[in-house]
Amino acid sequence: MSFAPTDIVFDSIFPTWVMVTLSIAGVLFSGIGIIKNWRSGLLRLLAVAALLMLLANPIKREAETTPLEDIALILVDQSASQQLDARSRIAASAAESLRQRIEALENVSVETIPYSGDVETRTINAIQQAMADTPRQRLGGVFVITDGQTVDASEIASMTSVDAPIHVLTTGRETETDRKITLINAPRYGIVRQSVRVSFQIDDFSRDDIVLSDRSSSVVTLRVNGEEVLSEAVPLGTEAGFDVPLNRPGRTIIELEAEERSGELTTRNNIAVLPITAVRDRLRVLLISGEPHPGERVWRNLLKSDPAVDLVHFTILRPIDKNDGTPVDELALIPFPQDELFIDKLDEFDLLIFDRYTYRGVLSSFHFDNIARFVDNGGAVLIASGPEYNGPLSLAMRRNLSFILPALPTGPAVETAFRPLVSDIGKRHPVTADLDDEDIWGRWLRLMPVTHLRGETLLTGPNDEPLLILDRIGEGRVGLFLSDHVWLWARGFDGGGPHASLLRHIAHWLMKEPELEEEALNLSDSAGSLLVERRTIEEEAPNVTIEFPSGEMREVTLSETEPGLFTAKLDNVESGLYRANSGELFAIGAIGLGSIPEFQNVVSTRNLLEPLARQTAGGVFAVRSASSVNLPDIRRVKQNTKNRAGDDWAGVTIRDAARIENVKDAPLVSPFIWLVLLVLTLLAAWMIESGRFAKRQSDLH
Template sequence: MNLFSSNIVFDPALPVWAMITVLIAGLLFASIGIFASWRSGVLRLLAITALAMLLANPTKREAETTPLEDIALILVDETASQSLDGRDEITTKAAEALQSKIKALGNIDVETIPFSGADETRTVNAVRQAIADTPQRRLGGVFVITDGQTVDADEANTPTIQDAPIHILTTGRDSETDRKITLVNAPRYGIVRQSVRVSFRIDDLGRDGVALADGQSSEVSLRVNGEEVLREAVPVGTEAGFDVPLNRPGQTIIELEAATRTGELTTRNNIAVLPITAVRDRLRVLLISGEPHPGERVWRNLLKSDPAVDLVHFTILRPIDKNDGTPVDELALIPFPQDELFIDKLDEFDLLIFDRYTYRGVLSSFHFDNIARFVDKGGAVLIASGPEYNGPLSLAMRRNLSFILPALPAGAAIEKAFRPAISKLGQRHPVTANLKDGDIWGRWLRLMPVTQLRGDTLLTGPDGEPLLILDRIGEGRIGLFLSDHVWLWARGFDGGGPHAELLRRIAHWLMKEPELEEEALSLRDENGTLLIERRSIRNEVPEVIVEHPNGDTETVSLTETDPGLFNARVTDAETGLYRATSDDLFAIGAIGLGTIPEFQNVVSSGGALKPLADATLGGVFAIRSANNVTLPEIRRVKENSKTRANANWAGITTRSAARIESIKDAPLVPAYLWLLIIMLTLLGAWALESGRFSSRKTQ
């Protein structure tokens, strides 16, 4: 039905400033006339008024309009938490029933708008976007069907509309409960050999996030790098903590899992994962130099150039063949602190290096025995040997130390030129893999032949003789360099070679740097794809068992892409935490956020979005009754009403918007009539001022 409305508008013939100028001039002219003759002055004032109306051009405007329906928006929360406890079914029922109720009021256009989010819910943002896309003059009300949890609740106090109410309809049960674990103090970094404090709290929550005071405790299991180390009952609602020792550099993965509470909504928030990266404050290295040789300072210069290394260096200079009866404790300017270094403080060092060391009676069998224990408990020793490695004064002849050595001497030094080569195993090992320019390395001139007992040979000399052997002993590591000519590379002899990079990698492998581990497993996010990477010195590796965020497991086969590097990809990976095992290796990785906000708080609540409803005079309604929907009554309310909802009903504002179909303009008074009035009033004024009316009266 079309409606007609009319009003008067002005369409000035001159700009406003010109209109004002003309009126001021006319009023001055009329004022002068009034002082001369009030009768003629009044007529001139009427003429000026008629001129102003002529210039203002008053117009009668008639508009033909069509009434428009008001709009009601129904926003449907389809985020991941709405799939819990049948909330999605309740949401569907509520949206259909609400749409029917609103349409029954008549003259309302109902629009249903779903919004989703796998990682988090942003309800306030969804409401703002829906309002921005709707004609404001027609919007009568907004209904949001949701569980009430949102990460942008702090923005709920600033709605983008005031003339229409926003109503919140929550889909949770009154009796729902959930248990969650929260990390209170969660350090991401720590120092090797120091402990970090991790604290957490377990909460049992009911509807609207109310803490349940039922006095329960929860059993919590603590896993470190995939291995369970503790299982203990912890009171609910109380902060608890523990100390995590960081015994090695790299990442330590802490997992806390609370036992399932009967009837809780989900167990996805019962697990908290904390990766802690341990870094070394300072690397402490003890360097013992023995037989003097041209490359003696190579190790010292390399270690001193690293600002992260604390180097303690002792050199024993007394020639091996000198026998003049001088007591051992008088062989140096200061006494060699053998007991302090090798008994009292040996455990404070990360790496012990013997550079061409020869036994001279300074260290006793007890010291060597302590060195062996140091390695077995996690320490690292590197022996850089030369001709002194063969013979009765060799370190290999010390019974308390020889059993941890990966190779024993097999004769005098081989004095011939050769180019160091990376072994087949070394091409797969991260210490020697990808060393540059291996085909043009400079020559070395000496090699100690050995009988290899165990360990991995990474570099070889003439006829495939071992040149570099690395081995693991207990929890520690040992390296054996079977030539003292690495200094030739440092001096650029015959083109030189990557001595600094090689020695750095050896030292860091001995100190257990994670990036140089030859057997490693890792997971990482690569643009939404889960990349599984396995490093190994073996030619074949077993399959990887991957646990998905939803608890399902998958067995994945790996493909070798580079020597010693195997990987596989899981495409379209679900957001969340993944666990992987292969042999005794364990890894954790995440796609997106490890612990996604969507499942941190899942109990239904109207409190988070209540400020959004209050700011627009809307209401908050719990619509679920068992598996049924109970909606409030829907009413029409006036636009200026101060009450738009109460406990039992929700209002939709009547906006009465209309669309203009056509507009017709017609002059309120014809222009010639204004001109006639101007002419007659000016003639009358002239006649009065000329005395024509007064002269007739005198005759």
């Protein structure tokens, strides 16, 4: 224990404003006296001063203090990038050796504080929090053991009030290297059937972010939805790019993977993942109407009401070569451009609909051949049939077209009332699974009997006869509606039914909208958990194989949560990119961030934190030597020293902080002395002013 220097304080009887008023009044009173008689005036001034000192009550205050140890903080980076290349072992060894060296100094205590970051490292934030929890008058220095990578280096400029040195100790090897791929142009949206340009750059780095030039190129593999599209060498250090095809609507996952560099720290930043949403510019639909019927305009009205659909509609009532003398303008018909539509421009359409079409010689066998090729190459055809589907003029009798049809007619239409029902498969298929209130649907009055060849029956009529069949042919799709009475629902007959939803779902499934795929696999982030969803029309869903960001492979069993939808949820999983396979299906998902900042830049560097060390007169040291630790010397430096670090030493400031244990107060001068001085000066002034002091002097003479 020691005593701090004595302080003089005032314990005034009156408030400050009263003392100030009395002081001004006393000075004015004494000034007037000095003008009249300077000798007595000076005595009165001295009397006023004695009175003020008596009222102010000056005391001397002496504190008993106990010296406190200075504090040195050791912050240890335990982020994900510190787990690479045995950096965590180097950091732990450096922290222990540093603690021992600092404790060997006099009057210094050490606090070791770990901080982490799985997604990103925020070293500046960790330093600020550690200093906020430490008495600033005792802080002698901060030592940060890290790889130097941090995302909040921009906050260094705000740390202007730090009066202790901050030293940075980096844990990377001198010879470490890493390869990184960086997306430059990464579009998030594209147009179906058009390519998008994805540009990127590949760089090789060594410690302190030095760009390496020992290699000229790297092989980059492009994958689209898990399938390899191309693989070719691209130059390092310059912008390169690929044109990526978007062949289907919905989300397309683009992966760019650079080949591994020998000895690099990690390959996690060799992969760039880009989800691109492909949208159709316009859904082009060609509607061909044949036999007139009450529901002829149902399809037209539905498609015209959709702003995303570009509809071309023709009605064929007679062959173009018929010549019976009837004026064309009276028939309100135009020559049908069959060659332009079915040869030249058929590939420009997404969907071709035949609504009760009857063969009248307008289309030739060559046209039907082209329609079949159109479907096989990825197009879609829907046949909404009625009684005309049976007989020699039926589309089913066109040999060039019939082989793509999922069912062939077996006789004339069945005229009977029935209520459409969703089949077992239909309850699992996205096209019909969401159609509600099946029990109160209105009745239809006609059904075409067929022989079911292939495809999935989603709706049935009487005796489980097929009513709606969807099928896949090659790359394309075919739909067959075996009744022309959907218009009864549109008119509200017998209560009506969900005609708009049904027809829209059918059209969108045929045009390959992702939301209506009956076989689909999806990975998504659900509040930090990985949600696996598998849609299928089968009664059981196969297991899903998942690749974790760490490279671990795990097989996951799914459970059915609703008809056709099987799910699994993985809790407490690591952040990063996940890949999943289920049969031929492939999916990519991300927890947190797909490409987390923590693994974007992983080489050890001094560049980001060196400005902080320089700003606080600290130092930056590379402490890793092969597989051992090489620490700088630790010295004590005075608080007003400008240089607190050198090439091979780091300083801990001497703060001389102390804790006050007891305070003693004592009068500076006894109040009796101020009182005596007050009386004597007033008495002397009175004697001078009354002439007694002058008379006494004359009597003495």
